[in-house]
Every structure is written in C-alpha cells, then in structure tokens.
Amino acid sequence: MDTPDTAAAKPAPPSPPPPLSGGKLVLATVAVALATFMNVLDSSIANVAIPTISGNLGVSVDEGTWVITLFAAANAVAIPLTGWLTQRMGQIKLFVISILLFVLSSWLCGVAPNLPFLLAARVLQGAVAGPMIPLSQAILLSSYPKAKSGLALALWAMTATVGPIAGPALGGWITDSYSWAWIFYINIPVGLFAAAVTWAIYRDRDTPSRKLPFDAVGLLSLIAWVASLQIMLDKGKDLDWFQSPVIVGLAVFAALSFAFFVIWELTDAHPIVNLRLFAGRNFLGGTVAISVAYGVFFANLVLLPQWMQQYLGYRSVDAGMATAPLGIFAVLLAPVMARLMPRSDARVLGTGAFIGFAIVFFLRSHYYLDVDMFTLVVPTLLQGIPMALFFVPLTAIILSGLPPEKIPAAAGLSNFARVFFGAAATAIASTTWNNRSILHHARLMDQAHVNNPAFSDSLQQLQTVLHLNPQQAYARFEQSVVAQAAMLGLNDVFWISSVIFIAIIPLIWLTKPVHGQASDAASAAH
Structure with missing residues (x-):
C-alpha cells in the first residue's frame, strides 16, 4: 500500500495537450480527413475496375475479385493490432507511418505487372490501412474541445461516408479516361500531403509509448486461419470445391488453426484478441x-x-x-x-x-x-x-x-x-x-x-x-x-x-x- 510520501513521489500522468484552434485546427482536420477519405475510398474504388484490371492482366473476373477480398482480409487482420501498436509507437508516429506505407503500397499496386504482384501490394495496402481509421477518430477527438466532440465525429463520419459514394464513380471515370493504375496513383499526392501536415502539426502532441508484451503466437494463428479460409473461398469455385485435395487441405488447416487460435486467445495472459467479450x-x-x-x-x-x-x-x-x-x-x-x-x-x-x-x-x-x-x-x-x-x-x-x-x-x-x-x-x-x-x-x-x-x-x-x-x-x-x-x-x-x-x-x-x-x-x- 502506498504511503503519502511514496504516492507524492510518483510522477503525475502527463496531461493531454490542449485542443487546437484557428487555422491550425482547420488544416489538421483537412489532413486527417484526407487520410480517412483515401483509406475508405480504396475499399470501393476498385469495384468497378475489376473487369478492366482482369482483362489487362489476363485473368478471369473471378480472380480479379481477389483484389478486393485480399485487401479486406489483410485489413481485418491488422485492425486488432492497432491498440498494441499505438501504445508501442504513439498515435501520431503510427498514423504517419501507416499513411506513408499506404502511399508506397498504392504505388506498387499501380506498377503491378501481373496479378500476383498486385495482390501482394493489395495485402500490404490493406494491412497498413488497418490502424488508420481508429487513429483518425482518436486524433480528431483530441484536436477539438470536449464540448465540440460531436462536431469532430460528424466531420469524420461525413468523410468516411463520402468515400464509398465517390469510390465507384471516381474509379469508373479514371479507368475509362486514363488507366486503372491511376485509381491507386491518386493516393500518392493525397497521402504525402496528409502525412506532412499531420506530422508538422501533431509531432509534439504524440501519446507516450511503452514496451508491452506481444502475443506473436496469437497473431500468427490469426493470420493462418484467416489467410487459409480466404484462399479456400477465393479458389473454391475454380478448383471444384471439395472435389479438390487443395481445397480440402485448406479447409482442414483453417479449421485446425482457428481452433488453436480460440484456445490460445482464451488462455493467454495478453491476448491479441479478447474473445471473452463474446x-x-x-x-x-x-x-x-x-x-x-x-x-x-x-x-x-x-x-x-x-x-x-x-x-x-x-x-x-x-x-x-x-x-x-x-x-x-x-x-x-x-x-x-x-x-x-x-x-x-x-x-x-x-x-x-x-x-x-x-x-x-x-x-x-x-x-x-x-x-x-x-x-x-x-x-x-x-x-x-x-x-x-x-x-x-x-x-x-x-x-x-x-x-x-x-x-x-x-x-x-x-x-x-x-x-x-x-x-x-x-x-x-x-x-x-x-x-x-x-x-x-x-x-x-x-x-x-x-x-x-x-x-x-x-x-x-x-x-x-x-x-x-x-x-x-x-x-x-x-x-x-x-x-x-x-x-x-x-x-x-x-x-x-x-x-x-x-x-x-x-x-x-x-x-x-x-x-x-x-x-x-x-x-x-x-
């Protein structure tokens, strides 16, 4: 039990930085909103371009659909890591690094010479996009006075909603007028601007970082069952489902790795996913x-x-x-x-x-x-x-x-x-x-x-x-x-x-x- 002296000796937790104001607040809101918009846009912008991408890369439309599904699967796996990465690196560093890696992966998507290269780039893009959405919310909320938190969330929600609206129309126009690669290239100037402005305004407002135990086994088992199940679902139609030993093997591996994941996460002291919430x-x-x-x-x-x-x-x-x-x-x-x-x-x-x-x-x-x-x-x-x-x-x-x-x-x-x-x-x-x-x-x-x-x-x-x-x-x-x-x-x-x-x-x-x-x-x- 702490005595008054020992309690007084403990350093007080750092107080949160004050809200932003004036032009700095406006510029910060625009930068964070653009990063959110870029992220959400990429979940739908490729939808209308799939037939064109498939034709240009010499694959079927069904195979082209992997461009969407693998992005979403990688994004799903990355989301549970956000909390641990935030405490390990700090909100601002993680947000800016995620944006820059998103820009890099977008460039790789655009220059992809074949489908495997494009899918690998989309997996990277989906993974680094995972922390961006929750962090954008947290950063905006820290920038506004508590009394205006509703306004901050409304601005964020507006941006996140406009992305899916603009995605198909913008993707269709770019694909028809230029090239499907430009649906990815447009992220480069937007992302660089958002990263530069965010770092310039927020670099002195980062959250503290600390070393934490990392559930590496839980993460690997999560990746194992998600990846094997997604590949099974994507390839099942082409390989005649369970008539194929490949599909049977993927199904068995997905089931076993999922069972291991559940058991491990329920018994680990620091699980990467808290399944007890269910x-x-x-x-x-x-x-x-x-x-x-x-x-x-x-x-x-x-x-x-x-x-x-x-x-x-x-x-x-x-x-x-x-x-x-x-x-x-x-x-x-x-x-x-x-x-x-x-x-x-x-x-x-x-x-x-x-x-x-x-x-x-x-x-x-x-x-x-x-x-x-x-x-x-x-x-x-x-x-x-x-x-x-x-x-x-x-x-x-x-x-x-x-x-x-x-x-x-x-x-x-x-x-x-x-x-x-x-x-x-x-x-x-x-x-x-x-x-x-x-x-x-x-x-x-x-x-x-x-x-x-x-x-x-x-x-x-x-x-x-x-x-x-x-x-x-x-x-x-x-x-x-x-x-x-x-x-x-x-x-x-x-x-x-x-x-x-x-x-x-x-x-x-x-x-x-x-x-x-x-x-x-x-x-x-x-």
Missing part, C-alpha cells in the same frame, strides 16, 4: 448482426457493377455512376441520426435498417436484361436510408454495458469481424452467383432442341433479321442464354440477401435495450 449478450448479438449484414451489403456492392459491365454493356464510369447514389441519403440523414439516437431504442433503429435493406434487395431481385438506368438507380438511392440507420445503432448495442477500458478492444474486435465477413461474403456471393447461373443456363438450354417450335423460330429469326448462318445464329442464341442465366443467378443472390436481412433481425432483439450512447457508437462505427 460472453456479453449485447456484444455477441450485435457483432454477429453487424458482421453478417455488412458482409451481405458489401458483397452485393461488388457484384452489381460487375454484372452491369459484363452483361449490360456499361462502361466503368456508367457502372460507377449507377452505384454512386448509395450514400446520398446516408450523408443527408447523418445529422438526423445524431438527434434520434439519444431518444430511441437502438434495436428499433437497427430493425428498421434491416427491413430497409431487405426491401432494397427484393426490388433488385426483379431486374431484367433490358433494365433502364432509373430502375437500377432507385434501389441504390433508397439503400442510403437503411445505411443511415445501420452502423451507429448496432455499434451502440455492441458497446453498451462495457467498462471504458474494454471499449477499444470491443470496437477493434467487432470491426475485425465486420471487415472479415465483408471479404468472406464477397467470395461466397461470387460463387453463389456462378453456381446459380450454371443452373439457370442448364434449365434454359433444356428447351433448346429442334422439337421446340419457339427455339426453331428464334434461330430462324436470327438468321433472317441479322443475316446469319445457322452456326452464327446458334452462337448468338447461346450468348443471349448466358446473359439471361447470369441475370437470373444474380436475382437469386439478391433474393437470398433479402431473406438474410430478415432472418438476422431476431439477433438484435436478443440483446438488452440500448438508448443513446451515440457518441461512443459514432466513434467506433467504422
């Missing part, structure tokens, strides 16, 4: 709900522009513009959510979000090959409404009832689960689309025989109208069947997505009531 009802229900919902949402955000470009003949920029309205309502309704949260039950708001998503995907499940731009855009525009009701209420549920010292770990773990589900769901949705397309193609071709008058008439009409020979007419017919089957397969994915959103609503209502806590939720929502 013992809390609200954390468990909220994390599973937000992860599954985000996975379904993100996977469809990847598939939709691919379908537009492959089967509707849209240019990259057109596909980007068709998906860009996604965040309009999300931005406009953000201030409304800030006022609504303190007076509402988060479970009601989350339920409204899931019902809204279900309606949007049900509308999309009725798409057809001659669909016009208005019909494509309306569900995307409406999707912004449930997006505004999505992150903050569910994060409030996840963090509710936790002591302050556990909130950073809880936010990190829930973000890891959410981002990983996004990567895994993209691979699963792509496989489901492919399998359903094959099924519909077989069903449609069952009707393509000489005894079917409709089939014979269709071939005759193609020969007469387009002046084709019988072989050319059949090839054109087969092409139309492939497009029709792909559309029907994607409609199945949309319908299944709608059902999933309804099915996970009970998870929200297994949690305890949560009112308010908007600030804590907003600070960890992304």
